[in-house]
Amino acid sequence: MGNYDKPNGNPGGRIKKPPCYTLMRIFKWIPVVFIISIIAWSYYAYLVQLCIYSITNIAEKIIFIILYHIFLALFLFSYWQTIFTNVGTVPLKWRIPGSEIEKLFHAESQEQQKRILENFARDLPVTNRTIHGSVRFCEKCQIIKPDRGHHCSVCGTCVLKMDHHCPWVNNCVNFTNYKFFVLFLGYALLYCLYIALTSLEFFIKFWKNELTEGMGRFHILFLFFVSLMFAISLVSLFGYHIYLVLHNRTTLEAFRPPIFRSGGPDKNGYNLGKRANFQEVFGDNPRLWFLPIYTR
Numbered sequence: 468m469g470n471y472d473k474p475n476g477n478p479g480g481r482i483k484k485p486p487c488y489t490l491m492r493i494f495k496w497i498p499v500v501f502i503i504s505i506i507a508w509s510y511y512a513y514l515v516q517l518c519i520y521s522i523t524n525i526a527e528k529i530i531f532i533i534l535y536h537i538f539l540a541l542f543l544f545s546y547w548q549t550i551f552t553n554v555g556t557v558p559l560k561w562r563i564p565g566s567e568i569e570k571l572f573h574a575e576s577q578e579q580q581k582r583i584l585e586n587f588a589r590d591l592p593v594t595n596r597t598i599h600g601s602v603r604f605c606e607k608c609q610i611i612k613p614d615r616g617h618h619c620s621v622c623g624t625c626v627l628k629m630d631h632h633c634p635w636v637n638n639c640v641n642f643t644n645y646k647f648f649v650l651f652l653g654y655a656l657l658y659c660l661y662i663a664l665t666s667l668e669f670f671i672k673f674w675k676n677e678l679t680e681g682m683g684r685f686h687i688l689f690l691f692f693v694s695l696m697f698a699i700s701l702v703s704l705f706g707y708h709i710y711l712v713l714h715n716r717t718t719l720e721a722f723r724p725p726i727f728r729s730g731g732p733d734k735n736g737y738n739l740g741k742r743a744n745f746q747e748v749f750g751d752n753p754r755l756w757f758l759p760i761y762t763r
């Protein structure tokens with residue numbers, strides 16, 4: 468076992484922040500700013516260049532604008548919720564006290580360390596084990612890791628039911644925001660498909676030279692291209708997460724199956740059947756399933 472730091476008395480389980488912490492925090496927002504900039508440009512291109520300047524039929528104009536704002540609102544709301552929902556951290560009672568850490572540090576063998584951890588975790592609901600059959604524990608946070616929890620090196624803490632750390636939302640996708648993340652992918656896809664389908668007619672007109680002269684027509688050209696490109700990349704990611712939801716599996720578990728105290732590694736260990744798996748993420752009330760609000 469590696470070196471254990473002395474307990475730092477930091478109750479959230481977070482490790483000490485380096486001096487360049489603020490600068491690093493600012494840099495991590497760059498992918499989010501990039502996405503927001505594209506959304507802002509698409510808003511201008513769709514609303515002004517396509518709906519206001521290019522569509523001549525008033526009824527069509529109004530319907531396109533209303534539908535666009537509904538999809539945009541759902542997309543932005545789920546994006547917001549994914550970014551700003553706090554990650555699920557490990558409760559204090561999972562923290563290993565300093566005296567136990569000392570014992571772990573001075574243990575003579577792996578077997579002895581295993582016994583210390585097993586003894587400390589006897590009242591905690593943990594079924595996951597390491598490859599050596601030991602209770603999982605985090606050296607950095609000095610806690611027993613709950614089942615499906617993992618240490619995120621970007622967030623600097625252990626995270627409950629960790630899926631992965633996503634730079635595009637500058638947050639850990641985990642127990643607390645997984646529903647929002649899946650909805651974010653779904654609504655982003657819907658938003659892109661809607662733009663691509665409704666701008667197709669004007670995209671064709673561009674090549675036939677039927678659009679009014681000026682720079683505006685290039686906005687429409689790129690609007691179609693960009694929305695189609697994003698739709699193609701989102702469709703596989705969204706499909707993959709729907710598959711994971713229905714199998715009650717996280718991205719991490721898909722790569723490395725969880726190891727259970729009895730039964731060993733089993734990637735289907737949490738599978739309760741498709742409907743129950745879906746409800747575990749989206750809640751019991753069908754009217755709230757597709758709204759980015761907390762429902763579990």
Ligand SMILES: [Zn+2]
Nearest residue numbers: 605608618625
């Ligand atoms: Zn940790």
Ligand SMILES: [Zn+2]
Nearest residue numbers: 619622632639
């Ligand atoms: Zn993270």
